[in-house]
Amino acid sequence: MTAHFEPERPATRADDLPWARWGAPRPLPQAALDLLRSAFTLPEQGAPAVPAERVRPAESRLPETARSAFAAALGAEHVHTGDAARLARAGGQSTPDLLRRRAGDASAAPDAVLLPGDAGEVAAVLRVAG
Amino acid sequence: MAVVPYGGGTSVVGGLDALRGEHGSVVTLDLRRLDRMTDLDPVSMTATLEAGLRAPEAEELLRRHGMTLGHVPQSFEHASIGGFAATRSAGQASAGYGRFDAMVTALTVVTPAGTLRLGRAPASAAGPDLRQLFLDGEGALGVITDVTVRVRPVPEVLLDEAWSVPDFAAGTAALRGLAQAGALPTVARLSDELETAIMGSVAGPRPPPGCQLVTCYEGTAETVEARRAAAHRVLTAAGATPLGAGPVAGWREGRFSAPYLRDTLLDAGALAETLETAASWRRLPELYGAVRDALTAALGASGTPPIVMAHVSHAYPDGASLYYTVLAAQAADPVAQWAAAKRAAGDAIVGCGGTITHHHAVGADHRPWMRAETGELGAEVLRAVKRTVDPRGILNPGKLIP
Numbered sequence A: 001m002t003a004h005f006e007p008e009r010p011a012t013r014a015d016d017l018p019w020a021r022w023g024a025p026r027p028l029p030q031a032a033l034d035l036l037r038s039a040f041t042l043p044e045q046g047a048p049a050v051p052a053e054r055v056r057p058a059e060s061r062l063p064e065t066a067r068s069a070f071a072a073a074l075g076a077e078h079v080h081t082g083d084a085a086r087l088a089r090a091g092g093q094s095t096p097d098l099l100r101r102r103a104g105d106a107s108a109a110p111d112a113v114l115l116p117g118d119a120g121e122v123a124a125v126l127r128v129a130g
Numbered sequence B: 001m002a003v004v005p006y007g008g009g010t011s012v013v014g015g016l017d018a019l020r021g022e023h024g025s026v027v028t029l030d031l032r033r034l035d036r037m038t039d040l041d042p043v044s045m046t047a048t049l050e051a052g053l054r055a056p057e058a059e060e061l062l063r064r065h066g067m068t069l070g071h072v073p074q075s076f077e078h079a080s081i082g083g084f085a086a087t088r089s090a091g092q093a094s095a096g097y098g099r100f101d102a103m104v105t106a107l108t109v110v111t112p113a114g115t116l117r118l119g120r121a122p123a124s125a126a127g128p129d130l131r132q133l134f135l136d137g138e139g140a141l142g143v144i145t146d147v148t149v150r151v152r153p154v155p156e157v158l159l160d161e162a163w164s165v166p167d168f169a170a171g172t173a174a175l176r177g178l179a180q181a182g183a184l185p186t187v188a189r190l191s192d193e194l195e196t197a198i199m200g201s202v203a204g205p206r207p208p209p210g211c212q213l214v215t216c217y218e219g220t221a222e223t224v225e226a227r228r229a230a231a232h233r234v235l236t237a238a239g240a241t242p243l244g245a246g247p248v249a250g251w252r253e254g255r256f257s258a259p260y261l262r263d264t265l266l267d268a269g270a271l272a273e274t275l276e277t278a279a280s281w282r283r284l285p286e287l288y289g290a291v292r293d294a295l296t297a298a299l300g301a302s303g304t305p306p307i308v309m310a311h312v313s314h315a316y317p318d319g320a321s322l323y324y325t326v327l328a329a330q331a332a333d334p335v336a337q338w339a340a341a342k343r344a345a346g347d348a349i350v351g352c353g354g355t356i357t358h359h360h361a362v363g364a365d366h367r368p369w370m371r372a373e374t375g376e377l378g379a380e381v382l383r384a385v386k387r388t389v390d391p392r393g394i395l396n397p398g399k400l401i402p
């Protein structure tokens, strides 16, 4: 016999990762900067990232039939083929991942982003994809 | 079409690149909307959490009921429950709360061939443990949709203490003593000489020469006192000197800012990356030196001599992890620069009998060393599992499976 538990959701949701960073920029402590400059020769102008608004992923290759099948399974509002959603999932947070994105390379972006609402919808996505 | 499961997006091993494999297109399956705690069993002290909950969200839900997971990796702000399970994550308090794979008592895995619900008792002799087979599947063996995990009461007492040891060898001997006496604090983290000096000069106050060991105890007043007394006996016998709580405050404050500062370092034209491994105590000293030397030589050859520092943050009775932080100036092609260094480090790790990863998982980046890890027959076993649950190879192609 199991006592009934009413499912709960969090009151606030964690932020999504921004493009090619962990979060809003934070300055290095002066001591760390001094140490860096004494150990390495760093370019005067730094190595700034290509701004997010200048980066475009390649055209989505998702076939229209697949898009409508996903929309039928998840609701059209949970199937994203726009640039912003695809860029936001273009790889992880290793330094090479960040360096590529900072250089404006969005080749790790998917053709679409799907947001299933439960395990049944996950199974439905795998059926459509397979 | 290929499908890449996506949790918090914090993979550091290329686990999320949308590789198409032999397929025409690739979609990312973001689990963010699987965001419920669907069960809390205060009798068994377990909770069932959906995969898309981020760590802070899961903690918020548990704390409403006076519970905690105690899983605090440095990626805490963004990483998800499903991602922890799919990569065998280890948190900073792993000595006290266990690695994530040790917390999971049951999980649901949706695969192209059907859905598995694994785990029905705290322990079982009903054949090999399939839960452990699907944990660390890294999106290539199925989509984890929920996990049932062991939870603990929110600790009544948090006690911090730093220690100084004369050198890294003395520090690892002290950690080994703690682990083998069953006296590990909830957090035990030993920095090598260089990390101690650099962290000290940045965070201040300047630490004494040698190596710094950060310890934290969490629990009830009684358990903390008992554990602390046991740890003190081992540490004092090992020649460690107590430094009080002060230096730990700096670590607590700074521990979640490192990923922000990495971005700032990249902005400044520096290269900053980390890598990790683990080995038996007997092999650890050789491994420690070999990886540092390999990184130093490879980056030196690129014309960018690095700073390489390390710490031990996960100790076991039979061995420990090593975690390296590498800083250098960026070369003209920093991706190729790091790839050469990473290759040298990976070869050194495998050559010294270490594991290619203690907790970051395999993804695409560690795949070249997987055969060294599992052997050819082991690799074939993994491929057979993959063929059974994912006959068309749609799940996260190019990752994990050698």
Ligand SMILES: Cc1cc2nc3c(=O)[nH]c(=O)nc-3n(C[C@H](O)[C@H](O)[C@H](O)COP(=O)(O)OP(=O)(O)OC[C@H]3O[C@@H](n4cnc5c(N)ncnc54)[C@H](O)[C@@H]3O)c2cc1C
Pocket: A092, A093, A094, B004, B005, B006, B007, B008, B009, B010, B011, B012, B015, B016, B031, B051, B072, B073, B074, B075, B078, B079, B080, B081, B082, B083, B084, B085, B086, B087, B088, B089, B090, B091, B092, B137, B138, B139, B140, B142, B143, B144, B145, B259, B359, B360, B361, B363, B396, B399
């Ligand atoms: C700054 C920083 C610090 C870190 N510190 C630590 C640390 O202290 N300890 C540690 O262990 N790790 C650490 N990591 C690594 C990383 O956070 C972990 O691997 C984490 O477990 C990944 O969780 P995630 O939700 O972000 O997964 P993601 O990065 O989204 O995915 C990781 C892999 O798992 C797969 N996956 C994700 N969710 C699922 C699912 N529900 N079902 C099946 N497959 C899935 C993905 O396809 C991918 O291959 C750190 C990373 C960063 C960037």
